[in-house]
Amino acid sequence: MEIQIIQNKIYEIRGQKVMLDFDLANLYEVETKNLNLAVKRNIERFPADFMFQLTKDEWESLRLQIATSNNNFLRLQNETLEKRGGRRYLPYAFTEQGLAMLSGILSSKKAITVNIAIMRAFVMIRQYYMNYKELKLQIEKLEKEMNRKFKDINEALHFLLEPPQPPRKRIGYKIPEKNK
Numbered sequence: 001m002e003i004q005i006i007q008n009k010i011y012e013i014r015g016q017k018v019m020l021d022f023d024l025a026n027l028y029e030v031e032t033k034n035l036n037l038a039v040k041r042n043i044e045r046f047p048a049d050f051m052f053q054l055t056k057d058e059w060e061s062l063r064l065q066i067a068t069s070n071n072n073f074l075r076l077q078n079e080t081l082e083k084r085g086g087r088r089y090l091p092y093a094f095t096e097q098g099l100a101m102l103s104g105i106l107s108s109k110k111a112i113t114v115n116i117a118i119m120r121a122f123v124m125i126r127q128y129y130m131n132y133k134e135l136k137l138q139i140e141k142l143e144k145e146m147n148r149k150f151k152d153i154n155e156a157l158h159f160l161l162e163p164p165q166p167p168r169k170r171i172g173y174k175i176p177e178k179n180k
Contacts, residue, residue: 002117003117006118006121007121007124011065013054013062013093014052014058016093017122017125018094018095019093019094019099019118020091020093021036021093021094022091027114027118028110028114029110038105039051039105045101045105050094050095050097050098050101051093051095053089053090053091053093054091054093056090059091099115100119
Protein backbone atom coordinates (compact mmCIF):
# COMPACT_ATOMS: atom_id res chain seq x y z
CA MET A 1 0.00 0.00 0.00
CA GLU A 2 1.40 3.39 -0.98
CA ILE A 3 1.89 5.67 2.00
CA GLN A 4 1.31 8.75 -0.21
CA ILE A 5 -2.25 7.55 -0.95
CA ILE A 6 -2.92 7.20 2.77
CA GLN A 7 -1.38 10.58 3.58
CA ASN A 8 -3.78 12.20 1.11
CA LYS A 9 -6.67 10.72 3.10
CA ILE A 10 -5.56 12.18 6.43
CA TYR A 11 -7.36 15.40 7.30
CA GLU A 12 -7.11 17.84 10.15
CA ILE A 13 -10.43 18.26 11.94
CA ARG A 14 -10.89 19.82 15.37
CA GLY A 15 -7.13 20.18 15.60
CA GLN A 16 -6.53 16.43 15.19
CA LYS A 17 -5.23 14.33 12.33
CA VAL A 18 -8.03 11.93 11.38
CA MET A 19 -9.19 9.54 8.68
CA LEU A 20 -12.82 9.24 7.65
CA ASP A 21 -14.89 6.06 7.71
CA PHE A 22 -15.52 5.92 3.96
CA ASP A 23 -11.80 6.33 3.17
CA LEU A 24 -10.95 3.57 5.63
CA ALA A 25 -13.64 1.31 4.20
CA ASN A 26 -12.21 1.93 0.74
CA LEU A 27 -8.69 1.04 1.92
CA TYR A 28 -9.91 -2.08 3.77
CA GLU A 29 -12.01 -2.99 0.72
CA VAL A 30 -15.25 -3.25 2.71
CA GLU A 31 -18.46 -1.26 2.64
CA THR A 32 -18.61 1.77 4.90
CA LYS A 33 -21.76 0.35 6.47
CA ASN A 34 -19.95 -2.85 7.49
CA LEU A 35 -16.99 -0.92 8.90
CA ASN A 36 -19.32 1.23 11.01
CA LEU A 37 -21.26 -1.85 12.17
CA ALA A 38 -18.03 -3.46 13.39
CA VAL A 39 -17.21 -0.26 15.28
CA LYS A 40 -20.71 -0.08 16.81
CA ARG A 41 -20.44 -3.70 17.98
CA ASN A 42 -17.27 -2.65 19.85
CA ILE A 43 -18.24 0.93 20.71
CA GLU A 44 -16.70 0.73 24.21
CA ARG A 45 -13.28 0.63 22.48
CA PHE A 46 -13.90 4.02 20.83
CA PRO A 47 -14.20 6.91 23.30
CA ALA A 48 -14.68 10.46 21.97
CA ASP A 49 -10.93 11.09 21.64
CA PHE A 50 -10.57 7.98 19.41
CA MET A 51 -13.57 8.54 17.14
CA PHE A 52 -16.21 11.22 16.62
CA GLN A 53 -18.96 12.01 14.18
CA LEU A 54 -18.55 15.12 12.03
CA THR A 55 -21.02 17.98 12.34
CA LYS A 56 -22.93 19.14 9.27
CA ASP A 57 -20.72 22.22 8.95
CA GLU A 58 -17.51 20.19 9.27
CA TRP A 59 -18.75 17.71 6.67
CA GLU A 60 -19.81 20.41 4.19
CA SER A 61 -16.50 22.23 4.55
CA LEU A 62 -14.48 19.05 4.21
CA ARG A 63 -16.57 17.76 1.32
CA LEU A 64 -15.87 20.95 -0.63
CA GLN A 65 -12.13 20.65 0.08
CA ILE A 66 -12.04 17.00 -0.94
CA ALA A 67 -14.06 17.60 -4.10
CA THR A 68 -11.78 20.46 -5.10
CA SER A 69 -8.61 18.43 -4.70
CA ASN A 70 -9.87 15.02 -5.84
CA ASN A 71 -12.06 14.38 -8.90
CA ASN A 72 -12.43 10.69 -7.94
CA PHE A 73 -14.29 11.81 -4.83
CA LEU A 74 -16.93 13.51 -7.01
CA ARG A 75 -17.31 10.34 -9.07
CA LEU A 76 -17.71 8.20 -5.93
CA GLN A 77 -20.21 10.65 -4.45
CA ASN A 78 -22.26 10.60 -7.67
CA GLU A 79 -22.26 6.78 -7.77
CA THR A 80 -23.42 6.71 -4.14
CA LEU A 81 -26.15 9.24 -4.88
CA GLU A 82 -27.42 7.14 -7.78
CA LYS A 83 -27.59 3.99 -5.65
CA ARG A 84 -29.43 5.05 -2.50
CA GLY A 85 -29.60 8.82 -2.26
CA GLY A 86 -26.19 9.39 -0.69
CA ARG A 87 -25.06 9.10 2.89
CA ARG A 88 -27.79 8.89 5.46
CA TYR A 89 -25.47 9.71 8.35
CA LEU A 90 -22.58 12.08 8.82
CA PRO A 91 -19.17 10.39 8.53
CA TYR A 92 -17.12 9.25 11.47
CA ALA A 93 -13.56 10.47 11.95
CA PHE A 94 -10.96 8.20 13.53
CA THR A 95 -7.91 9.62 15.30
CA GLU A 96 -4.60 7.76 15.30
CA GLN A 97 -5.59 6.00 18.53
CA GLY A 98 -8.94 5.09 17.01
CA LEU A 99 -7.20 3.59 14.00
CA ALA A 100 -4.99 1.53 16.28
CA MET A 101 -8.11 0.30 18.10
CA LEU A 102 -9.77 -0.40 14.75
CA SER A 103 -6.93 -2.78 13.93
CA GLY A 104 -7.98 -4.84 16.96
CA ILE A 105 -11.51 -5.40 15.71
CA LEU A 106 -10.68 -5.97 12.03
CA SER A 107 -8.53 -9.05 11.69
CA SER A 108 -8.38 -9.84 7.98
CA LYS A 109 -4.98 -9.95 6.26
CA LYS A 110 -5.94 -6.86 4.24
CA ALA A 111 -6.88 -4.96 7.42
CA ILE A 112 -3.54 -5.82 9.03
CA THR A 113 -1.57 -4.67 5.96
CA VAL A 114 -3.57 -1.45 5.66
CA ASN A 115 -3.24 -0.67 9.38
CA ILE A 116 0.52 -1.04 9.25
CA ALA A 117 0.66 1.34 6.28
CA ILE A 118 -1.65 3.83 8.06
CA MET A 119 0.50 3.82 11.20
CA ARG A 120 3.60 4.42 9.07
CA ALA A 121 1.88 7.33 7.34
CA PHE A 122 0.98 8.93 10.68
CA VAL A 123 4.57 8.50 11.90
CA MET A 124 5.92 10.12 8.73
CA ILE A 125 3.54 13.08 9.11
CA ARG A 126 4.58 13.51 12.74
CA GLN A 127 8.27 13.42 11.78
CA TYR A 128 7.69 15.95 9.01
CA TYR A 129 6.02 18.38 11.41
CA MET A 130 8.75 17.91 14.02
CA ASN A 131 11.43 18.66 11.42
CA TYR A 132 9.39 21.59 10.13
CA LYS A 133 9.09 23.10 13.62
CA GLU A 134 12.81 22.69 14.31
CA LEU A 135 13.70 24.26 10.97
CA LYS A 136 11.28 27.12 11.58
CA LEU A 137 12.84 27.84 14.98
CA GLN A 138 16.35 27.82 13.47
CA ILE A 139 15.28 30.19 10.69
CA GLU A 140 13.62 32.57 13.18
CA LYS A 141 16.77 32.58 15.34
CA LEU A 142 18.96 33.26 12.31
CA GLU A 143 16.60 35.98 11.12
CA LYS A 144 16.74 37.78 14.50
CA GLU A 145 20.53 37.58 14.53
CA MET A 146 20.82 38.86 10.96
CA ASN A 147 18.31 41.66 11.60
CA ARG A 148 20.42 42.84 14.53
CA LYS A 149 23.60 42.78 12.43
CA PHE A 150 21.97 44.39 9.41
CA LYS A 151 20.40 47.07 11.59
CA ASP A 152 23.88 48.15 12.74
CA ILE A 153 25.21 48.09 9.17
CA ASN A 154 22.16 49.95 7.90
CA GLU A 155 22.56 52.71 10.51
CA ALA A 156 26.27 53.09 9.64
CA LEU A 157 25.47 53.33 5.92
CA HIS A 158 22.78 55.95 6.52
CA PHE A 159 25.21 57.97 8.63
CA LEU A 160 27.83 57.83 5.88
CA LEU A 161 25.33 58.69 3.15
CA GLU A 162 23.90 61.74 4.90
CA PRO A 163 25.12 64.97 3.33
CA PRO A 164 27.64 66.81 5.49
CA GLN A 165 26.09 69.48 7.67
CA PRO A 166 27.19 73.06 6.92
CA PRO A 167 29.18 74.62 9.75
CA ARG A 168 26.87 76.14 12.29
CA LYS A 169 26.96 79.76 13.31
CA ARG A 170 28.45 80.34 16.66
CA ILE A 171 25.92 81.18 19.32
CA GLY A 172 26.66 83.43 22.27
CA TYR A 173 28.81 86.44 23.05
CA LYS A 174 31.14 87.49 20.27
CA ILE A 175 34.49 88.93 21.12
CA PRO A 176 35.34 91.69 18.68
CA GLU A 177 38.56 91.17 16.86
CA LYS A 178 41.26 93.77 17.55
CA ASN A 179 42.75 95.50 14.63
CA LYS A 180 46.23 94.46 14.11
